[in-house]
Amino acid sequence: MLAESFLPHMNGVTGSVLHVLRHLADAGHETLVIAPKAGDIEADLHGAQTALLRSVPLPSYPEVRVVFARAAHLTEILRSFAPDVVHLASPFVLGWQGLAAADALRIPTVAVYQTDVIAYAEKYGMPRATALVSSHIARLHRRATVTLAPSAASMRQLSDLGVDRLRLWGRGVDAERFSPLRRSETWREQIADGRTVIGYVGRLAPEKQVADLAALAGIPGTRLVIVGDGPSRAGLEASIPDAAFLGHLTGAALAEAMAGFDVFVHPGESETFGQTIQEALASGVPVVATGVGGPVDLVRSSIDGWLYRPGDLDDMRRRVEDLVGDPAKRIAFGAAARDAMTDRSWARTVDRLTGHYRQAIRLRAMDDSLLVRGTQRPDPAEHVEPPQSWRRFVALGDSLTEGLCDSSRMNAGEYRGWADRLAQLLAHGQNGPFRYANLAVRSRRVADLVEQQVPAALALRPDLVSILIGANDLVGTAVDPAALAARVEGAVRRLREAGADVLLVTTFLPPRRAAKLFARRFGEYNVHLRRIADQTGARLVDIEPQPAMRESAMWADDRVHLRSGGHRFLAYRAAAALGVPDAVELADLDAVLHSEEDEPANPSGWFTRDALPWVWRRLRGRTAGDGLSAKHDGYVVIGRGEVRTETRTG
Known part of the structure; x- marks a missing residue:
């Protein structure tokens, strides 16, 4: 175990290492700890050997010490101990040197991502160093045989950096001590x-x-x-x-x-x-x-x-x-x-860790049989599946998914929308027909999703369903975001149980001062949506924190709906979440091709044109969607160069 931080300085990294040492010893494993030397160690290391190296204190934080060991020296230490696997605890400086030494000896490495040093660089006011730190973290974890991340958020962070072979491994808790x-x-x-x-x-x-x-x-x-x-x-x-x-x-x-x-x-x-x-x-x-x-x-x-x-x-x-x-x-x-917490004991957590060790040993042997890491054959133990190919896509939601205000190259009174655009992206390159239905209707709420749209979608037997809804509920009175999200969760689980993949989109607000009144509700609701995605296996398009959504150019003249540029942005973000190749590059190209449409919004006449009709409908208990049906309540078939409605029988 190469620990970037160790006793006598106690922190999360040190505490985790000590728990792992104890349970590895209980299971009969032999362990060597390579770490900075910072003082006398009185704690029980459970029989582990130690190689404590000279270190220097970090100037702004003397409790943290940095080791600048030569890779050759680390290689000799590892060769003498002859480990089956090298565990890198929160690697950064010592961890990088340890990786080089392990590679020289062809020893598998398991890197445990535990400290977000990228965020730390930002917090400590080192913006110029942030890019370098990010690049270093990406190189380090891509070089490791396996990387273990403690949470869904850190899994996404590392994946965005291009790190592969990610596994989720949390931390245990001493439920006897903490009680x-x-x-x-x-x-x-x-x-x-x-x-x-x-x-x-x-x-x-x-x-x-x-x-x-x-x-x-x-x-x-x-x-x-x-x-x-x-x-x-x-x-x-x-x-x-x-x-x-x-x-x-x-x-x-x-x-x-x-x-x-x-x-x-x-x-x-x-x-x-x-x-x-x-x-x-x-x-x-x-x-x-x-x-x-x-x-x-x-x-x-x-x-x-x-x-x-x-x-x-x-x-x-x-x-x-x-x-x-x-x-x-x-x-x-x-x-x-x-x-x-009863199922989060350290004994069970370390059992899972040794399983990751065993997989790293198998993967390292496979890597050594190839010249280039990126061309290795998939290990059957990884359960690697090919990219998903969907053939039946159904979009659910309200006016945003209906496509309101996205009139780009459409006839008068007709709209495209991000879901239509996404369907085209998913259909591109398919060998066979791609079927798409859009059951969204303006002004719809979560109750409409649960009671009408989901049953209708299930009848179409889709293999992919998108859900973007909740804004119309959240701007009402006496709203409970948690209860609202619970209904959405039920809908997601129904679709998942029926075998459909679900694309869940967080809600978002326009960049207007009045919108701040609802910011807390939207934020709480979105926290639940992220949890729902993590727990159900749904794909998540986390639009709320995107800086682009705070640009007025994304929003239509009514200050509520997206204009064509906003729909394009959302479509390509969704495509990226679904694994469409080169989605980001395609988005940039599409923006150039439509640059003549992306003129600044013209809010003049907004009050009489948009605000007063909305207030009048609310006073009368009406909505803009009353009497309207879905854009595509049955499948349309999207093929090469054509879009046609599919005739339904039975």
């Missing part, structure tokens, strides 16, 4: 004097965004407790003077503190996983965390905690206040949290 049984009323009385405890555990450094916790100051009847140490501690103590800073805790003291919290808050947006979140959940403590990255895989919003919109500190405070003010909800969320 509700560790809760001590004596500790709570000493720390909070009977108040509700809002807690945080982790490194006190800029990338953890602990300063965001200042937004929780002044919540009546609460005490903010911060456990951890790091370069930001002095500044945080000055900016959050009413908080209790307990410093770095370990063992029983840490478990007692964690169980003593009433609410755990995790503000970091660059987490690949979130080990302290798991430890809080195992302690029976509900969690409020940012709805991005690793926390999305761990926190089940409205079940064992809340995910808040990234960067929205008002939303974070509201989520915390919701739990602070409702002891019964805290108890229910805490019980659900504890139950969810």
Whole structure:
């Protein structure tokens, strides 16, 4: 095991290494740890040998040490130990040198992605270094035999960097140490004097965004407790003077503190996983965390905690206040949290890890039989499948999927839309006919999707279904985004159970000041859509965070719908999510070919032309879609150079 960080400095990487050492030893494996030498080690290494190398402290963060070892020296260490596999724990500098040494000896490597150093470079104000760091991470993980990522978000991040052979491997949690049984009323009385405890555990450094916790100051009847140490501690103590800073805790003291919290808050947006979140959940403590990255895989919003919109500190405070003010909800969320951790023991997690080791050994042997990594034959154990070929595509949704305002090269009163464009892209290159139906109708809501569109789609027996819906619900009154998303989840599961692949698209708002009134709702709803995609295996087109969607040129004169350029953008993003080759390049070409259509929007007359009719319909309980039927309620056949309606029988 080559560990970029190790004892006596304790962090997530070091903690994971120690747990893995213990369970590898229990299973009878022999282990050598190669790591920076930073001081005396008193912890039990469970029989592991060590090769601790000279290191230098990182200037801005002396607890982190960097090893500049020669690859030749590492090669000799590895040759002497003769390992079956080299485990790279959060590799960066030492990990790259270890990769070179392992390659020289033809030893398989398993790289564990645990630290988002790309985001760290941004947080520490090194924008020029970000591109170099990103390139280095991509090269390193592409060179490793197998890369293990801890969450769906980090899997997507690495895939976008061109990393292949990705496997999902989370972290275990010590459910015996972190348990509700560790809760001590004596500790709570000493720390909070009977108040509700809002807690945080982790490194006190800029990338953890602990300063965001200042937004929780002044919540009546609460005490903010911060456990951890790091370069930001002095500044945080000055900016959050009413908080209790307990410093770095370990063992029983840490478990007692964690169980003593009433609410755990995790503000970091660059987490690949979130080990302290798991430890809080195992302690029976509900969690409020940012709805991005690793926390999305761990926190089940409205079940064992809340995910808040990234960067929205008002939303974070509201989520915390919701739990602070409702002891019964805290108890229910805490019980659900504890139950969810029972299957995440370190023993089971390390069992899965050794399975990845065995696969890496098989893959390395295959690589060595070929001259070029990129041309290897697929290993049957990987269950590699060829690119998906869909023949029956059905689009569901509202006016956006109907194609409203996309009049590009269409007859008067007719519209194309992103789904029509996507169907053309999917049909291109097919040997046989490609069938496409579009059941979307303007003004439709989630209830219409569930009760009408999904049953109609199932009758068509599609192998691909797209869903983009929810905006019309979210701009209404008394909306529960979680309940709304739950209905969408039911629809997705029905389609998946019927054998269809599902393309799920996040909702998005126009770049208007008034739209900010609904931003929190849309953000929460989209957090659920991302979770639904992860849990059901649906393909996700995450449009909400795309900077292009904040450009006025994407939006039609009515300030609500996409114009042709916006529909093209969405179509090609969807095509990329479905694996259409060269989708990004095709998008650029298409934009050039249609440049004469992409004139700036003309909002003049908007109030009388668009706003007043909408208000009048609302007052009368009507919608723009009343009396309208779907564009294509049956299949049209898209072939080479033709589009024709298919006659249905029976």
